[in-house]
Amino acid sequence: MAALPAPGRRNPPGWAQGAAVAFLAATALYLLGGYRMSLAELGYAPAPAVGAVQPWFWAAQFHMFNEPRPTVAKVGAEMEAGGRSAPVDLEAFYPTLREEGPGYARRRFTSDPQRVARLAADLCRHGGGESVHLWVDRVPKLAGAPPVREELGRFACAADPS
Amino acid sequence: MSRGRAALGAFAPSWAGGWTPARWLFAAAQAIEGTRQVRQIADSFRHPELNFGSGILHLSDRVLLPPALAWLLGGAVFVGLAGLGWGGRAARPGLLLWMLAELGLFAGLGWELNAPERIAGWCAVGLLLGPIGERDLTARRRSPVGRWFFLLWMSAMYGMTGWLKVSREPGWLDGSILAQALLDPYLGGTDLGARIAAVPALTTALSLATITFELSFPLLVGFAATNPAIVAAGLCFHVGVSSVLNLGTLGITVLSAYPVILHPDAAERLWRAWRR
Numbered sequence: 001m002a003a004l005p006a007p008g009r010r011n012p013p014g015w016a017q018g019a020a021v022a023f024l025a026a027t028a029l030y031l032l033g034g035y036r037m038s039l040a041e042l043g044y045a046p047a048p049a050v051g052a053v054q055p056w057f058w059a060a061q062f063h064m065f066n067e068p069r070p071t072v073a074k075v076g077a078e079m080e081a082g083g084r085s086a087p088v089d090l091e092a093f094y095p096t097l098r099e100e101g102p103g104y105a106r107r108r109f110t111s112d113p114q115r116v117a118r119l120a121a122d123l124c125r126h127g128g129g130e131s132v133h134l135w136v137d138r139v140p141k142l143a144g145a146p147p148v149r150e151e152l153g154r155f156a157c158a159a160d161p162s
Numbered sequence: 163m164s165r166g167r168a169a170l171g172a173f174a175p176s177w178a179g180g181w182t183p184a185r186w187l188f189a190a191a192q193a194i195e196g197t198r199q200v201r202q203i204a205d206s207f208r209h210p211e212l213n214f215g216s217g218i219l220h221l222s223d224r225v226l227l228p229p230a231l232a233w234l235l236g237g238a239v240f241v242g243l244a245g246l247g248w249g250g251r252a253a254r255p256g257l258l259l260w261m262l263a264e265l266g267l268f269a270g271l272g273w274e275l276n277a278p279e280r281i282a283g284w285c286a287v288g289l290l291l292g293p294i295g296e297r298d299l300t301a302r303r304r305s306p307v308g309r310w311f312f313l314l315w316m317s318a319m320y321g322m323t324g325w326l327k328v329s330r331e332p333g334w335l336d337g338s339i340l341a342q343a344l345l346d347p348y349l350g351g352t353d354l355g356a357r358i359a360a361v362p363a364l365t366t367a368l369s370l371a372t373i374t375f376e377l378s379f380p381l382l383v384g385f386a387a388t389n390p391a392i393v394a395a396g397l398c399f400h401v402g403v404s405s406v407l408n409l410g411t412l413g414i415t416v417l418s419a420y421p422v423i424l425h426p427d428a429a430e431r432l433w434r435a436w437r438r
Contacts, residue, residue: 020173020305020307020310023311024310024311024314027314031314031322034318034322035318035322042330058280059280059284062277062318062322062323063322063323064277064323065323066323066327066330066331066339067331068331068333068338068339068342069339069342069346070338070342072346072347072348094205094209095205096205098276099278099348099349099408099409099410099412100346101348101349103274122209141341141346142345
């Protein structure tokens with residue numbers, strides 16, 4: 001038989017025990033919801049019927065290192081002026097790195113034309129050229145295959161990126 | 163035994179000494195993270211129209227905070243952590259201040275919210291549920307509810323990622339995803355990692371060991387007999403991962419929970435053996 005707590009030791013009163021159980025049950029449900037959203041995000045299950053709920057389960061989505069990432073993305077930039085081009089050192093320009101590298105090299109950034117245009121506009125503003133050329137090289141981590149280049153575009157600096 | 167007595171038994175106070183090292187470790191991990199964030203504040207204002215994150219609810223679309231407020235919040239992060247580390251009456255307000263300041267920085271500067279931040283958030287809520295505002299906890303017994311919260315979310319964390327690996331991703335069964343991570347120039351790139359990645363049998367074995375640990379954790383951590391073994395395995399896992407992958411403060415943040423999730427009886431025995 002489980003021993004009762006000794007007198008004088010703190011133990012939650014009855015109402016607090018009920019509240020604690022309810023809180024833990026709600027947490028468990030939230031974590032289960034996170035698992036469902038992870039399945040959807042990884043493409044293993046259809047998106048939830050009410051798509052707007054998905055971001056709210058972000059904190060309970062634990063899929064770490066689950067997807068294959070055979071390549072590393074290296075974003076390249078050239079500032080063009082007067083028929084000449086000069087390379088831009090993006091890592092010096094945007095020094096903040098997360099564990100997985102620079103934010104502008106992530107697929108969700110490079111696949112978003114609006115964000116890429118904003119990157120080009122920011123480079124124009126600080127670099128003073130006529131246009132900026134952006135691309136991403138997907139370099140295989142395992143030796144063998146050559147890198148694959150994806151053009152992100154050539155952006156005129158005078159144009160309004162928005 | 164009546165239901166009431168059974169419920170009291172389940173809620174019986176347990177040795178609380180693990181909460182103090184958990185509080186210290188968490189404060190230390192977040193102080194290290196805070197020094198990185200200070201540099202990031204300056205970067206955010208150099209390019210205020212351009213954020214690279216894509217966090218929850220489009221919070222990361224724009225820089226919203228004025229610089230003075232951002233630096234104030236950056237300072238509040240360290241004030242809060244100092245209170246948490248100091249303990250006593252300063253611990254809980256310090257932790258709350260840290261949480262609010264971090265929320266303000268991440269939402270207001272459009273910073274990316276990733277696994278380290280979400281795990282730090284779960285740890286912080288767990289610490290709030292524990293007796294972190296008390297001193298001399300090695301001589302006290304307290305409610306187990308805070309520990310249950312840690313067991314719950316950590317079981318979900320390990321179980322979820324382990325189950326997704328084994329059930330959905332063949333690259334975890336042949337070791338190729340681990341090799342890719344070890345060879346990533348940002349995440350990996352260590353000499354030791356490159357040597358491991360060069361031996362497919364080793365990456366396969368380490369991948370299977372990872373999955374075994376992650377799937378075993380929720381099954382074994384709740385029982386007094388098996389808890390110390392799975393906690394020791396987790397300690398080895400995180401130290402090993404941190405030595406070959408650049409995960410920032412993720413490892414030390416997760417490990418800050420380990421003094422709490424170690425079964426209180428085992429933790430008390432360990433404490434008494436160390437004191438002898």
